[in-house]
Amino acid sequence: MAILGIDSTPEDQARRAAVESKANGIFIASLISILFCCVGGIIASILAHRAKNDAAIGNLDSAESSINMAFIFMILSYVLGGGSVVSQLTQLR
Secondary structure, three states, X not given: OOOOOOOOOHHHHHHHHHHHHHHHHHHHHHHHHOOOOHHHXXXXXXXXXXXXXXXXXXXXXXXXXXXXXXXXXXXXXXXXXXXXHHHHHHOOO
């Protein structure tokens, strides 16, 4: 971590790049999840965007925490949306 002008180590740079990459992937997937469950998808998108910002400024612990919460809301959005679609299809009979 760059504190007081001290350059970060290669390990910190690699971790930062990994967190930024994961945050970008979760952000894109969370935008798609808005189609399935609007509220869960929006919350996931906000958390993923926060993770991208935290990773950009070097707050990796907060970014990883936001990524995990965004992932939970994204999966919840997909499950609720999928359940809703299945429910609607079964009522068509």
